[in-house]
Amino acid sequence: MNPFGMYLTTLRLKRRFKQKDLAKSLNVYSSYISEIESGKRNPPSSKVINSIADAMSLSKNETVQLNAYAEQSIKVFHVPDDLPMEGYSCMHKLRLSIKNLSAEQFNVLESMKNVNEAYRKRKRVQPVAYWQAGSS
The missing domain is CATH 1.10.260.40 (lambda repressor-like DNA-binding domains)
Structure with missing residues:
Protein backbone atom coordinates (compact mmCIF):
# COMPACT_ATOMS: atom_id res chain seq x y z
CA MET A 1 0.00 0.00 0.00
CA SER A 73 2.78 7.64 -4.48
CA ILE A 74 3.83 7.70 -8.13
CA LYS A 75 6.19 4.75 -8.62
CA VAL A 76 8.01 5.90 -11.74
CA PHE A 77 9.83 9.17 -12.22
CA HIS A 78 11.75 10.55 -15.16
CA VAL A 79 15.35 11.65 -14.93
CA PRO A 80 15.86 15.22 -16.21
CA ASP A 81 17.57 15.54 -19.59
CA ASP A 82 20.24 17.82 -18.12
CA LEU A 83 21.27 15.46 -15.31
CA PRO A 84 25.06 15.40 -14.88
CA MET A 85 26.74 12.08 -15.73
CA GLU A 86 27.44 11.46 -12.02
CA GLY A 87 23.70 11.62 -11.44
CA TYR A 88 23.05 8.54 -13.56
CA SER A 89 25.35 6.39 -11.45
CA CYS A 90 23.88 7.78 -8.26
CA MET A 91 20.29 7.16 -9.43
CA HIS A 92 21.17 3.61 -10.50
CA LYS A 93 22.69 2.81 -7.09
CA LEU A 94 19.71 4.37 -5.31
CA ARG A 95 17.26 2.38 -7.43
CA LEU A 96 19.05 -0.86 -6.60
CA SER A 97 19.20 -0.20 -2.86
CA ILE A 98 15.96 1.70 -2.18
CA LYS A 99 13.98 -1.32 -0.98
CA ASN A 100 16.63 -2.00 1.69
CA LEU A 101 16.85 1.52 3.14
CA SER A 102 15.69 2.12 6.69
CA ALA A 103 13.47 4.98 7.84
CA GLU A 104 16.58 6.63 9.31
CA GLN A 105 18.37 6.42 5.96
CA PHE A 106 15.38 8.01 4.21
CA ASN A 107 15.52 10.81 6.78
CA VAL A 108 19.19 11.35 5.91
CA LEU A 109 18.28 11.58 2.20
CA GLU A 110 15.53 14.06 3.06
CA SER A 111 18.03 16.15 5.05
CA MET A 112 20.41 16.16 2.09
CA LYS A 113 17.62 17.43 -0.15
CA ASN A 114 16.85 20.21 2.33
CA VAL A 115 20.52 21.22 2.50
CA ASN A 116 20.65 21.31 -1.30
CA GLU A 117 17.56 23.54 -1.47
CA ALA A 118 19.01 25.92 1.12
CA TYR A 119 22.30 26.04 -0.80
CA ARG A 120 20.53 26.84 -4.05
CA LYS A 121 18.53 29.64 -2.43
CA ARG A 122 21.66 31.10 -0.87
CA LYS A 123 23.53 30.89 -4.15
CA ARG A 124 20.80 32.86 -5.96
CA VAL A 125 21.01 35.75 -3.50
CA GLN A 126 24.12 37.78 -4.24
CA PRO A 127 25.67 39.62 -1.29
CA VAL A 128 25.10 43.34 -1.35
CA ALA A 129 28.28 45.46 -1.24
CA TYR A 130 27.83 48.17 1.37
CA TRP A 131 31.09 49.83 0.44
CA GLN A 132 33.05 50.35 -2.71
CA ALA A 133 36.76 50.50 -3.04
CA GLY A 134 38.06 54.06 -2.78
CA SER A 135 34.99 55.50 -1.00
CA SER A 136 35.30 56.91 2.51
Whole structure:
Protein backbone atom coordinates (compact mmCIF):
# COMPACT_ATOMS: atom_id res chain seq x y z
CA MET A 1 0.00 0.00 0.00
CA ASN A 2 1.15 3.58 -0.59
CA PRO A 3 0.17 6.93 1.02
CA PHE A 4 -2.55 7.56 -1.57
CA GLY A 5 -4.11 4.12 -1.12
CA MET A 6 -3.99 4.31 2.67
CA TYR A 7 -5.60 7.74 2.75
CA LEU A 8 -8.27 6.88 0.18
CA THR A 9 -9.15 3.73 2.14
CA THR A 10 -9.35 5.74 5.38
CA LEU A 11 -11.60 8.37 3.78
CA ARG A 12 -13.80 5.74 2.16
CA LEU A 13 -14.27 3.71 5.34
CA LYS A 14 -14.86 6.86 7.39
CA ARG A 15 -17.78 7.63 5.08
CA ARG A 16 -18.94 4.01 5.10
CA PHE A 17 -18.47 3.60 1.37
CA LYS A 18 -17.76 0.15 -0.02
CA GLN A 19 -15.34 -0.16 -2.90
CA LYS A 20 -18.20 -1.19 -5.19
CA ASP A 21 -20.24 1.90 -4.14
CA LEU A 22 -17.36 4.24 -4.96
CA ALA A 23 -16.70 2.39 -8.20
CA LYS A 24 -20.33 2.66 -9.24
CA SER A 25 -20.40 6.42 -8.60
CA LEU A 26 -17.23 6.80 -10.72
CA ASN A 27 -18.46 4.40 -13.42
CA VAL A 28 -15.42 2.12 -13.02
CA TYR A 29 -14.94 -1.49 -11.92
CA SER A 30 -14.52 -2.14 -8.19
CA SER A 31 -11.26 -3.92 -9.04
CA TYR A 32 -9.88 -0.53 -10.14
CA ILE A 33 -10.63 0.94 -6.69
CA SER A 34 -9.02 -2.09 -5.08
CA GLU A 35 -5.91 -1.72 -7.23
CA ILE A 36 -5.39 1.99 -6.52
CA GLU A 37 -6.00 1.46 -2.80
CA SER A 38 -3.56 -1.45 -2.62
CA GLY A 39 -0.91 0.38 -4.65
CA LYS A 40 -0.98 -2.12 -7.50
CA ARG A 41 -1.79 0.79 -9.81
CA ASN A 42 -0.43 4.31 -9.80
CA PRO A 43 -2.79 6.90 -8.33
CA PRO A 44 -5.33 8.33 -10.76
CA SER A 45 -5.17 11.70 -12.48
CA SER A 46 -6.26 14.90 -10.74
CA LYS A 47 -9.48 14.76 -12.74
CA VAL A 48 -10.36 11.32 -11.33
CA ILE A 49 -9.27 12.40 -7.84
CA ASN A 50 -11.67 15.34 -8.09
CA SER A 51 -14.44 12.93 -9.15
CA ILE A 52 -13.62 10.79 -6.10
CA ALA A 53 -13.77 13.91 -3.94
CA ASP A 54 -17.19 14.81 -5.36
CA ALA A 55 -18.53 11.27 -4.98
CA MET A 56 -17.46 11.07 -1.33
CA SER A 57 -18.16 14.76 -0.52
CA LEU A 58 -14.59 15.36 0.60
CA SER A 59 -13.64 18.69 2.11
CA LYS A 60 -11.22 20.97 0.28
CA ASN A 61 -8.45 20.03 2.73
CA GLU A 62 -9.09 16.31 2.24
CA THR A 63 -9.01 16.75 -1.53
CA VAL A 64 -5.74 18.71 -1.37
CA GLN A 65 -4.23 16.03 0.87
CA LEU A 66 -5.43 13.23 -1.44
CA ASN A 67 -3.76 15.00 -4.40
CA ALA A 68 -0.55 15.45 -2.38
CA TYR A 69 -0.52 11.75 -1.49
CA ALA A 70 -1.10 10.92 -5.16
CA GLU A 71 2.07 12.85 -6.06
CA GLN A 72 4.04 11.04 -3.34
CA SER A 73 2.78 7.64 -4.48
CA ILE A 74 3.83 7.70 -8.13
CA LYS A 75 6.19 4.75 -8.62
CA VAL A 76 8.01 5.90 -11.74
CA PHE A 77 9.83 9.17 -12.22
CA HIS A 78 11.75 10.55 -15.16
CA VAL A 79 15.35 11.65 -14.93
CA PRO A 80 15.86 15.22 -16.21
CA ASP A 81 17.57 15.54 -19.59
CA ASP A 82 20.24 17.82 -18.12
CA LEU A 83 21.27 15.46 -15.31
CA PRO A 84 25.06 15.40 -14.88
CA MET A 85 26.74 12.08 -15.73
CA GLU A 86 27.44 11.46 -12.02
CA GLY A 87 23.70 11.62 -11.44
CA TYR A 88 23.05 8.54 -13.56
CA SER A 89 25.35 6.39 -11.45
CA CYS A 90 23.88 7.78 -8.26
CA MET A 91 20.29 7.16 -9.43
CA HIS A 92 21.17 3.61 -10.50
CA LYS A 93 22.69 2.81 -7.09
CA LEU A 94 19.71 4.37 -5.31
CA ARG A 95 17.26 2.38 -7.43
CA LEU A 96 19.05 -0.86 -6.60
CA SER A 97 19.20 -0.20 -2.86
CA ILE A 98 15.96 1.70 -2.18
CA LYS A 99 13.98 -1.32 -0.98
CA ASN A 100 16.63 -2.00 1.69
CA LEU A 101 16.85 1.52 3.14
CA SER A 102 15.69 2.12 6.69
CA ALA A 103 13.47 4.98 7.84
CA GLU A 104 16.58 6.63 9.31
CA GLN A 105 18.37 6.42 5.96
CA PHE A 106 15.38 8.01 4.21
CA ASN A 107 15.52 10.81 6.78
CA VAL A 108 19.19 11.35 5.91
CA LEU A 109 18.28 11.58 2.20
CA GLU A 110 15.53 14.06 3.06
CA SER A 111 18.03 16.15 5.05
CA MET A 112 20.41 16.16 2.09
CA LYS A 113 17.62 17.43 -0.15
CA ASN A 114 16.85 20.21 2.33
CA VAL A 115 20.52 21.22 2.50
CA ASN A 116 20.65 21.31 -1.30
CA GLU A 117 17.56 23.54 -1.47
CA ALA A 118 19.01 25.92 1.12
CA TYR A 119 22.30 26.04 -0.80
CA ARG A 120 20.53 26.84 -4.05
CA LYS A 121 18.53 29.64 -2.43
CA ARG A 122 21.66 31.10 -0.87
CA LYS A 123 23.53 30.89 -4.15
CA ARG A 124 20.80 32.86 -5.96
CA VAL A 125 21.01 35.75 -3.50
CA GLN A 126 24.12 37.78 -4.24
CA PRO A 127 25.67 39.62 -1.29
CA VAL A 128 25.10 43.34 -1.35
CA ALA A 129 28.28 45.46 -1.24
CA TYR A 130 27.83 48.17 1.37
CA TRP A 131 31.09 49.83 0.44
CA GLN A 132 33.05 50.35 -2.71
CA ALA A 133 36.76 50.50 -3.04
CA GLY A 134 38.06 54.06 -2.78
CA SER A 135 34.99 55.50 -1.00
CA SER A 136 35.30 56.91 2.51
